[in-house]
Amino acid sequence: MMERRPRTGFLLLAALAVAGCARDALVVERGQSLVEAGATVTAASRQLLDEVAATSREASIEVAVADRDCRWPDIRIATSPEATGICAAPDQPGVAFAVVDAATLRPTLTLIDAVTVYLASVDEIVSGEPDDGATALSNAYADVQNLVSISAGVAGQPAPKLLNDDQLAAATNLAQLIGDLRKEQEQARRLELLERQSRKMSETFERLDADLTRWTQLVLRSDLDTIDGVFQARATQLRKTATDAELRSFLTTWADLRDRSEAARALPVELDKALDALRQAHADYLRIVENRSLSDSDRRAMAQIARTRLSQALSVVAGAVRAFL
């Protein structure tokens, strides 16, 4: 009996070690799925914001083209019922036409940066290549820390309004995580730090979802509708005065705009699918890193389901983004 004890202990340790390896392998695999899903979302999100800013500028230009009394870029839409054109004369009441530019979109871009940096951290840790990631982490840390410092302001002085309170909280959490990761070299400890931050990152995904939905529904669609409205007014004029070639060219541009408007209507649904895929991949990742007692067959089944789900969702999203751009 005395001889069997060490052997039993050895077998138990060996079994735990194998289970640990299986778990680590799954963490790596799921971490890679998370990185893949996240890269699609962050790329699509950035493309969407570029489109929001470009369409906003385009709308202001088309308004100015439709009414030569508009003084681009400072366009004021007439508010008096007696006004005859679209824009207000300098001495008439009017409301400023808002052009959404990169500065306005900065809070959302910060959230995308937060997701990107988080995914880079996951990637670095699961791939075990700290050397490649060290510089990126240092740069990201400097950027985020700088943003948090500016947004938090200096005592006694009002802070510039770069981020709203939720976004400042997300950026502060992120700065904390990156700061800890930079200090910690040991792999297991880094994974632990990442796990601790992961729940907070789930909230960041929700905020990003809400921001993107607002920019799409309230800004992109509104600017596209304004362009559609002024095209309608111009079409009335052009039908009387333009040559066939001029009218054909104009109508072709208008048809393209209608296609973009259709795609913009579908975009929130497709983005939602992409973010759902990211949320699901993230939730799977969290379950794996937090659950120490999954069987091998459980893991295999979960991995298969996650792969199928992700690949379906990502192909839908890729198609939708391609159709839009």
Added chain:
Amino acid sequence: MSVIDDLVAALASLRDSLIRLSNRLETPGLATRALRGRIRTNEAMKKIAIQMAAGTMPAVQASLVIRAFTAGGLVSVAEAEDSMAVKAALAEAEAVLDDCETLLGG
């Protein structure tokens, strides 16, 4: 749904009504007035998004939401041939948009 979501829904409904009306209007002056209303409605929605992103969105009164829905209803039932009804509906929409612009910043 928050009051802000309700206001967004009411403005979207007003915009749809203005689009349908402006498609039927033959008088250039009224068509341009309806187009201005449509653009101002779009601008109000954009400014809500901008204010929310910056965390500076002011509180919205439920009465404004109700007035925006009512204006959308009036615009949708106005017959394009009845210029008096069209003018009354557009005036109601413009009054609501004036208040939105005061709230959201011109």
